[in-house]
Amino acid sequence: MSEERRKIVYSALKPTGDLQLGNYIGALRNMVAMQEEFDCIYTVADMHSLTVDTVPAELRRRSYDFMAIFLAIGLDPERSVLFVQSHVPAHAELTWVLNCNTMMGEASRMTQFKDKSKKAGKAGINVGLFDYPVLMASDILLYNADLVPIGKDQQQHLELARTIAERFNNRYSPTFTVPEGYYGNKRTSKIYSLTDPTAKMGKTDSNAGGVIFLLDKPEDIMRKFARAVTDSGSEVKASADKPGITNLLNIWSVMTGKTVAEGEKEFAGASYESFKRAVGEATVEHLRPIREKYARYISDKGELERIMKSGAEKAAYLARRTLSKVYRKVGFVQL
Ligand code: AMP
16 A cells, blocks of 8 residues: 555635636536545635625625535545635634735735736725735645646746745744645646637626536527637638637537547538537536536535535644644744
8 A cells, every 4th residue: 555645735716706617627627536636625715705896695605606516516525625715714814924924025026916906906906915825825835735726827826825835934944835836637728708719718707608607507508609709711620710619629528528639520511500509518418417416505505504514624623733833833822
C-alpha cells in the first residue's frame, strides 16, 4: 500500500449568478473527476459574493442551489468536504491575520481589482473587493491545499497566496503549505457565448440568450441553440475562422464524450440547423439527470441543510487546527 498521502485540492465557486454550461465544462465536471485522485475541499463561496452588489434573498437561494447542483453533478459529501464558506468562521478570522501579513503594494497590484474598480468607479467598489484575494488566500491556506485548480484570471491571486504563505512561514515558522495551481485537464475548453462566440459564456452575462444555464428547461436549451450564431460557409468544421461552429463542436464533444473530429465526421454534409439541433439534444440529454437530481435535493431543504452542516463541521475541524497554530505563532494568548 502506498504511504504517500493524497494531495489536497481546494476549489470554490461564488454564488453570484446562476451556474451555466461554461462553469460546468470549465470547472464543475473536473471537480467531480478530481475526487478520484485527491482529497477535495469544495466551497460555496458566499462571503466572496458580498464583494459585489448582492440581493440577500438571491444569495441565500443560490447557496442552496449551488450545493444542490454540487450534489447533483456527483460531488460526494462522503468523499469530499462540501460546505458553505460563511459556516466556517475561520475564513474570516485567518483573513485578518493574513491582511496584516500582506503589503498594500502587493494587494494594489492585482490587475483584476484594477480592472473592476476602473469599470465601477470609486463609488461602486467596496473594501471587500480590494481585499478578496486575501480572503481567497485564507480559504486555500486554512486547508493546507497542495493544488488549486485555476484559470488565467486567478493566477495572480494564487501567486499572492503563495507570497503570503511564504512570508508567514519565514517570519514565524513553517505553518502553511505553499499551494500550486492545477491546470489538469488541458482539453477543458473555454466555452463562448452562443450569441457572441468571441465572448466567454458567463453566468452574469447580460444577454441570457447566449448562455445555457444548468437548470434551463429543455425547450429553452433547444431554443438557445437554434438561435446560436454560426459562421459563413456551410461546413461543420472547427477552425479559427469559424468561432461559432468551433464553440458548438466543443460543447457537443463534452456533452457526448466524443471527439471534435468525430463530430466533424458525423455532421459532414449536415446543415447548420440540424447540427445545432443535435448539439441542443446532446446538451439536454447530458443535463437531464443533473436536473432531475437537483430537483430532488432542492425539494428537501432539511436534507440539504444536514449535508451543509456535516460539511461545515468537517471543514471547521480542519480549519481550526490551522488557525490555532497561526494564533499561537503570532502571539495570541491561548486559553
Ligand atoms: P465564474 O463563473 O466566472 O466565477 O467562474 C467560475 C469557474 O467556472 C472558473 O473556474 C471558470 O474558469 C469557469 N468558467 C466560467 N465560465 C466559463 C466558460 N465560459 N468556459 C470555461 N470555463 C468557465
